[in-house]
Amino acid sequence: MSRPISISLYMFVLCFRLLCGISVACDQASIDSVLSSAGDNRVQLERVLEHYTQLGDTLKLRAARFLIANMEEPSYVTYYMHDSTGIEVPFDVLAFPDYAVLTTAVDSIEKARGTTDFSRYEPVYDRLTITADFLIAQIEYAFRAWREKPWAKDMPWEDFRDYVLPYRGSNEPLEPWREYFWERYRYLDSAMTNPNDPIEAASLINSDIMKYFGFDPRFYFHPTDQGLSEMLTNRLGRCEDMTNITTYAFRANGIGITSDYTPYWANCGNNHVWNAVVTADRRVIPFMGAEANPGQYSLANKVAKVYRKMFSEQEDCLALQTHKQDSLPRWLAGRNYRDVTADYVPVCDVTIGFDRPTPDSVDIAYLCVFNSGEWKPIHWGRIDGDSTTFTTMGKGVAYLPALYLNGEMAPWGSPFLLGIEGDQTTLAPRPDVVQSVTPLSTTRREQTASTEGIAKSLLTSSQDYELFFWQDGWQSVGSKTADAQPMVFDNVPTGALYWLAAEDSDHEERIFTIDSTGAQVWW
Numbered sequence: 001m002s003r004p005i006s007i008s009l010y011m012f013v014l015c016f017r018l019l020c021g022i023s024v025a026c027d028q029a030s031i032d033s034v035l036s037s038a039g040d041n042r043v044q045l046e047r048v049l050e051h052y053t054q055l056g057d058t059l060k061l062r063a064a065r066f067l068i069a070n071m072e073e074p075s076y077v078t079y080y081m082h083d084s085t086g087i088e089v090p091f092d093v094l095a096f097p098d099y100a101v102l103t104t105a106v107d108s109i110e111k112a113r114g115t116t117d118f119s120r121y122e123p124v125y126d127r128l129t130i131t132a133d134f135l136i137a138q139i140e141y142a143f144r145a146w147r148e149k150p151w152a153k154d155m156p157w158e159d160f161r162d163y164v165l166p167y168r169g170s171n172e173p174l175e176p177w178r179e180y181f182w183e184r185y186r187y188l189d190s191a192m193t194n195p196n197d198p199i200e201a202a203s204l205i206n207s208d209i210m211k212y213f214g215f216d217p218r219f220y221f222h223p224t225d226q227g228l229s230e231m232l233t234n235r236l237g238r239c240e241d242m243t244n245i246t247t248y249a250f251r252a253n254g255i256g257i258t259s260d261y262t263p264y265w266a267n268c269g270n271n272h273v274w275n276a277v278v279t280a281d282r283r284v285i286p287f288m289g290a291e292a293n294p295g296q297y298s299l300a301n302k303v304a305k306v307y308r309k310m311f312s313e314q315e316d317c318l319a320l321q322t323h324k325q326d327s328l329p330r331w332l333a334g335r336n337y338r339d340v341t342a343d344y345v346p347v348c349d350v351t352i353g354f355d356r357p358t359p360d361s362v363d364i365a366y367l368c369v370f371n372s373g374e375w376k377p378i379h380w381g382r383i384d385g386d387s388t389t390f391t392t393m394g395k396g397v398a399y400l401p402a403l404y405l406n407g408e409m410a411p412w413g414s415p416f417l418l419g420i421e422g423d424q425t426t427l428a429p430r431p432d433v434v435q436s437v438t439p440l441s442t443t444r445r446e447q448t449a450s451t452e453g454i455a456k457s458l459l460t461s462s463q464d465y466e467l468f469f470w471q472d473g474w475q476s477v478g479s480k481t482a483d484a485q486p487m488v489f490d491n492v493p494t495g496a497l498y499w500l501a502a503e504d505s506d507h508e509e510r511i512f513t514i515d516s517t518g519a520q521v522w523w
Helices: 007-036 039-055 058-069 099-113 132-148 157-163 177-184 198-212 217-221 228-234 239-251
Strands: 079-082 117-120 257-262 272-278 284-287 307-309 337-339 347-353 364-371 374-384 387-394 397-405 408-411 416-418 424-426 430-437 464-470 474-481 489-494 498-502 511-514 520-522
Touching: 007 039, 007 058, 039 058, 039 132, 058 132, 058 157, 099 217, 132 177, 177 239, 198 239, 198 272, 198 284, 228 239, 239 257, 239 272, 347 364, 347 416, 364 387, 374 397, 374 408, 387 397, 464 489, 474 489
Parallel strands: none
Antiparallel strands: 079 117, 257 272, 257 307, 272 284, 307 337, 347 387, 364 374, 364 397, 374 387, 397 408, 397 416, 416 424, 430 489, 464 474, 464 498, 498 511, 511 520
């Protein structure tokens, strides 16, 4: 006689089966959607599903279903340079010996043809082009690594699915990279002190990658992500390429790897992407592919948010929420990123109250960081009455609340400082209480003192500078020319956020506040 099942266990089993049923139904709906939009390539995707159905390997079938269900957006994206009239400008970064010569050439082009920029050609979607043979080979090599590599034996299915199985790193061309890196590192476990240690395996592989691939700033002007063959030929690339080639090598050998990024640094210009190893016990160990090994790497600048590239659509992404506005800020319109800020820095939720009504047509607000002279959106929150809560924000950062109106970020409140204890300090100028400000620099730099013990100015002599404070936009205090004596700006409203910018600068100057001693405090 079988043992009676308890009510609680019965309910658990019932709920589990129900959830599995919901998951399968959701997968099938996504698969049907991809198949219906795959055009003539539908037969290739159906061949993969039929192959694993006939094979009878339910886990490989599950992997195939996962990849196809999430194939709506993955694509190869190419870019081209164009002038201010939209006419394409042929441009090969490797035609120039170094970055300085390249930027001089770009300056010459812009003098002749106006400001240059990059635009995308139409994406080449995987669902329209991927072959059954390619996808089956990817699945077979991924499972072989998972089942044969000693350091991968304890990896749970969810981590294998998210961090080993995906067949692309970003928007690069599809190439059979698993075969190449499986053969290249076939010897690896025999060379290890502890073949069960994924961090040792990761460090050995990354140390080898460093020997033949590295960073080159010329590739900032090559925004199309390189595929494996191009990277092996050029042996150089930008951060995206460095993380991609490392992702290939790790996934081909059953090491769980992520590509994490911050869209905008919080205390300087630009952005960054890097790798991280995810261990079986869910530790996240960041490193920089082709540059620094796990345990030997730290982020160079401050982050307000960190996101993780995922192959699967993430239900918390803004693009998958209901919202009134059709248009969204560009990077937030993606569907495949996960918020992992708490893995990197202390965080807290932030609630912002608005002191003026928001338009009825808007139900999403944004928090922005100051980056390369602009306030750029780093996270979103749903407007609830006259306030919005933004989740897991990095501390020690200056933020500005904003709305997205007419394709641009529109400030909607005062900037504020989020302190390391989670406290919020609003930066609102007090025009009735003024001060004299003596800025010594435009960015955070090490200050040195003169023989009289007075901090030296780091401003460029004969350069014109303009001081601004923030009040619904940058308001000018005035301009001065730097000379041997420190510049002094009088009648400056207190309590504000300030910005000192050089005339015709690249806008990489940083914002600052003034402390009780009159010193600049950088943000």
